Amino acid sequence: MYTLILGILLVALKYLEIGPVAQWSWWWVLSPFAVTLLWWAWADMTGYTKRKAMEKMEERKKERIDRQKETLGLAPRRPR
Known part of the structure; x- marks a missing residue:
């Protein structure tokens, strides 16, 4: 770019x-x-472009799940 x-x-x-x-x-x-x-x-x-797009989608998914867990009062998972 x-x-x-x-x-x-x-x-x-x-x-x-x-x-x-x-x-x-x-x-x-x-x-x-x-x-x-x-x-x-x-x-x-x-496949660099596709891999970066998949990583971005996974990160957004993880953030959405963590935000929903926080709303429910549950602690988000900590990375192992």
């Missing part, structure tokens, strides 16, 4: 001809988009 933001920033600087970026080749300016594309392809192929 950081490389995508960097790419957008570099394109804006190149288009508006601000600073040293105005003198750079378009290949250098657009290279963060290639890095972003490679990162997303790797993350999807290895």
